Amino acid sequence: MTSPASEARLRVRLGEHSGHTGGLAPGYVQANLVILPEAYVADFLRFCQGNPQACPLLAVSEPGDPALPRVGSDIDIRTDLPRYRVWRNGVLAAEPTEIQALWRDDFVSFLIGCSFSFEQALIEGGISLRHVEQGRNVAMYRTSIATQPAGPFRGSLVVSMRPLRPSDVIRAIQITSRFPAVHGAPVHIGKPELIGIDDLALLDYGDAVEIRDDELPVFWACGVTPQSVVQEAKIPLCITHSPGCLLITDLKNTHLASL
Amino acid sequence: MTSPASEARLRVRLGEHSGHTGGLAPGYVQANLVILPEAYVADFLRFCQGNPQACPLLAVSEPGDPALPRVGSDIDIRTDLPRYRVWRNGVLAAEPTEIQALWRDDFVSFLIGCSFSFEQALIEGGISLRHVEQGRNVAMYRTSIATQPAGPFRGSLVVSMRPLRPSDVIRAIQITSRFPAVHGAPVHIGKPELIGIDDLALLDYGDAVEIRDDELPVFWACGVTPQSVVQEAKIPLCITHSPGCLLITDLKNTHLASL
Numbered sequence: 459m460t461s462p463a464s465e466a467r468l469r470v471r472l473g474e475h476s477g478h479t480g481g482l483a484p485g486y487v488q489a490n491l492v493i494l495p496e497a498y499v500a501d502f503l504r505f506c507q508g509n510p511q512a513c514p515l516l517a518v519s520e521p522g523d524p525a526l527p528r529v530g531s532d533i534d535i536r537t538d539l540p541r542y543r544v545w546r547n548g549v550l551a552a553e554p555t556e557i558q559a560l561w562r563d564d565f566v567s568f569l570i571g572c573s574f575s576f577e578q579a580l581i582e583g584g585i586s587l588r589h590v591e592q593g594r595n596v597a598m599y600r601t602s603i604a605t606q607p608a609g610p611f612r613g614s615l616v617v618s619m620r621p622l623r624p625s626d627v628i629r630a631i632q633i634t635s636r637f638p639a640v641h642g643a644p645v646h647i648g649k650p651e652l653i654g655i656d657d658l659a660l661l662d663y664g665d666a667v668e669i670r671d672d673e674l675p676v677f678w679a680c681g682v683t684p685q686s687v688v689q690e691a692k693i694p695l696c697i698t699h700s701p702g703c704l705l706i707t708d709l710k711n712t713h714l715a716s717l
Numbered sequence: 718m719t720s721p722a723s724e725a726r727l728r729v730r731l732g733e734h735s736g737h738t739g740g741l742a743p744g745y746v747q748a749n750l751v752i753l754p755e756a757y758v759a760d761f762l763r764f765c766q767g768n769p770q771a772c773p774l775l776a777v778s779e780p781g782d783p784a785l786p787r788v789g790s791d792i793d794i795r796t797d798l799p800r801y802r803v804w805r806n807g808v809l810a811a812e813p814t815e816i817q818a819l820w821r822d823d824f825v826s827f828l829i830g831c832s833f834s835f836e837q838a839l840i841e842g843g844i845s846l847r848h849v850e851q852g853r854n855v856a857m858y859r860t861s862i863a864t865q866p867a868g869p870f871r872g873s874l875v876v877s878m879r880p881l882r883p884s885d886v887i888r889a890i891q892i893t894s895r896f897p898a899v900h901g902a903p904v905h906i907g908k909p910e911l912i913g914i915d916d917l918a919l920l921d922y923g924d925a926v927e928i929r930d931d932e933l934p935v936f937w938a939c940g941v942t943p944q945s946v947v948q949e950a951k952i953p954l955c956i957t958h959s960p961g962c963l964l965i966t967d968l969k970n971t972h973l974a975s976l
Contacts (some may be wrong), residue, residue, distance in 0.1 A: 624906045631890040632902065643891065647883045648907045648933050676905050717976055 466706045468512065471537045473679060476555060477539060478702035480574065487640070487711055489516050489529070490681040493557075493690055493697040496521045496564040499547065500653055502596035502608025503688065506568070508606030511679035512615055514571035514639050516707070523564040531706040535567045541700035548692035552702055560697065570681050571640035572704055573618060575711040576633070580636035581632045585626045589667050595702070596620065598663035599682055602654025603645070610691040616662070617645060617677040619655070621669040627676055634678070634714045646677040653677065665700075718731065719746065723791055725965045727778055730796045737961035738799060739833065746899075746970055748788070748828035749940040750798060751947055752816075752956040753820070755780045755823040756763035760868025764946065765827070768937035768958055769866030769938060770846060771874055773830035773898050774782070775966070779823040788966040794826045800959035808953035813958055819956065829940050830899035832877060834970040835892070842892045843937050844885045848926050854961070857922035861913025864942065869950040875921070876912070876936040880928040886935055895974045905936040912936065921958075 460468075479488055480557040499521075506513035517529045526533045537556045544552040544560065554560075573596065577587055589596050591623055596618045603615040622630055627647060635643040646653050658670045658675060659666060663682055669675055685698050699705065718753060719727075722745040728734045738747055753761055758780075765772035776788045785792045796815045803819065804812040810924055813819075832855065836846055848855050855877045862874040881889055886906060894902040905912050918925060922941055945955050958964065 557830070624908055624911065625904070627906055628890055628902050628904075632888055632894050635891050635894075643887050645887075647886055649883055649931065652883065652931055672908065672911055 463530065463706050463708045466539045467530070467683050468534065470706070471534065473555065476540050476583070478703060479704045479706055483706050485614040485710055485712070487529070487707045487709035487714065488518070488572050488574050489707055490572050491535070491699040491705055492566050492570065492684055493535070494568070494688070494693070495562065496566055496696065498609070498613050498693055499566045500612055500713055502568065502610035504633045505606070505611040506570070506684070508608055509683070510638070511642055512646060512681070514641060516569040516571050516639060516709070517627040518569075519557040519567040523565050524561065524567070526567060526569065529569060529709055531635070531708065533705070535565050535705070536561050539699050539705050540639070540703040541607060543698045543700050545689055545696045545698065547694060548689050557697055569707070570684055573641055573678060574641040574704070575714055576637045578711050579637060579715070580630055583629060585622065587620055587632055589620070590666065594665040596664050597661045598682055599655050600662045602637035605687065608695065611687045613687045613690050615645070616686055617679045618664070618665070618680040619658070619675050619677050621667060622676050624672055627674055630676060637716045638716055639714045641678050641681070644676050644678050648674045649713060650677070695715065718836060720967060722789065722965050722967045723882050726792065726797045727729055728791070729799050729965075730793065731860065732814065732821050734801050734924035734932075738963045739961060742965050744837070744970055744974065746775070746968040747831050747833050749808060749831050749943070750794070750952045750958040750964055751827040751829065752794070753826050753827070753947070753952070754821065754954065755825055755924050755953055758825045760870055764865070764870040765829075765943070766823050768865055768942070769828045769897070770873075770901055770904060771864065771942035775830050775898060775968070776829040776879055777828075777853060778826040783820065783826070785826060785828060789827060789966055790951050790967065792964070793916050794964070795820050797926070798958050799946045799962040802957045803947055804955045804957065806953055812831040816956055821900055825868055828964060828966070829943055832900055833963070834899040835896045836969055837853045837970050838896060838974070839889055844881065844889055844892075848879070848924065848932070853926070854934050856926045857941055858914050859921045862970055864946065868950065870946045871950050874904070875939045875941040876922070877947055878917070878926070878934050878936050880926060880932040881935050886933055889923040889935060896976045897975055898973045900940070900962050903935050904936050909934055909936070917923070
């Protein structure tokens with residue numbers, strides 16, 4: 459009955475694991491979380507539909523229901539992430555380890571695919587990822603690429619960047635194209651100035667990474683985009699995961715491959 | 718019974734068309750040709766097997782048989798190309814319009830996929846190809862990438878180069894990955910110096926093409942590779958197509974897609 463994924467969720471729920479989820483339950487899909495009141499759900503769904511590379515939706519809950527049976531039989535979204543971020547009018551108000559006291563009957567949970575899944579596929583495909591080898595967070599940048607707006611949700615695309623040799627770039631495009639549920643193919647290669655990134659040393663999120671002479675920077679749409687957009691929409695109350703503290707689902711990364 | 722492909726072959730056979738085959742029978746696969754005496758066939762087959770991106774084999778004839786029924790019901794390889802090149806000890810000896818007088822019982826024909834097929838898929842995928850728009854030949858370069866040798870066949874990989882914007886590079890990799898029978902995905906992107914091309918203005922075959930500031934050079938393995946290798950092997954007699962004068966087959970380009 460228990461899988462490594464449900465075991466990891468239970469440890470998180472019981473407070474036995476309070477840190478980042480990277481490396482927990484290897485092979486299982488981890489998901490970004492956005493919780494919104496029902497009044498904003500239609501707009502946010504249209505936003506995700508219009509920006510599928512940044513906001514690939516893995517699951518959406520019923521209003522008020524903390525379960526997500528499509529992605530895990532025993533999930534309680536109020537307790538199963540190590541840490542949450544509570545946003546009030548676009549301002550970070552708290553970072554609790556559970557949100558049972560905040561839960562409302564009109565809350566809807568959105569699970570959004572995360573690059574951990576395609577990074578596993580890249581590594582298993584023989585491609586070295588420097589930030590993974592160095593145990594650091596991926597480098598992320600705001601771009602000049604505008605998202606497709608919907609209602610109050612609008613803003614610029616955030617991308618993650620991984621430096622790869624040209625032959626690995628080709629292979630990485632082939633591999634990640636098979637995973638549209640977790641950001642899919644890159645959105646840009648090689649010319650950061652064309653997407654509003656004038657200096658790769660000036661990143662907006664995550665950790666800096668060296669780019670060697672025989673490498674190209676490769677940019678994927680990033681799950682930070684929906685959080686950044688939700689924050690800028692300044693809605694009265696929303697809840698997201700805390701960076702690096704994701705929901706571990708029962709889905710296998712390999713099951714997301716489209717081809 | 719007659720298709721645009723067999724009609725075009727008949728016009729070539731009757732001498733009604735003596736120029737390049739580009740644009741003839743749109744949508745049908747055109748193939749590079751190498752004809753070798755049977756003594757070299759095993760080595761050349763191993764060479765193709767070891768270098769599938771440069772030498773994707775569409776068909777191989779029976780010894781002495783000028784037909785190629787797998788790729789066209791009425792093909793006579795001795796008459797159905799507009800122009801041939803006859804190589805003696807690696808030296809170009811003649812460029813006849815038919816090779817009936819030269820035919821031998823031990824000749825084996827190799828048909829090798831050609832980039833015309835994937836270029837059609839790229840154009841139908843919405844990607845502009847500058848050399849096609851300008852009515853010029855693609856730019857080709859010898860690289861420092863060594864082919865896998867087999868018997869007397871060895872030498873450097875020849876690549877074709879197309880300048881594309883980064884978003885089109887990603888799309889072009891996705892599209893051409895579906896066509897392994899016609900060179901497949903690129904072999905390199907963006908850093909020509911890493912594959913022994915120090916100056917893109919100094920090409921080895923074809924026509925020069927402008928690369929704009931918002932573009933990356935994208936390199937595919939090229940069907941000139943096997944001809945260059947066969948020439949350098951200095952075998953006593955072999956016959957190839959003349960550049961641009963290919964065999965039109967009954968296969969449809971769209972039928973080559975692997976996914």
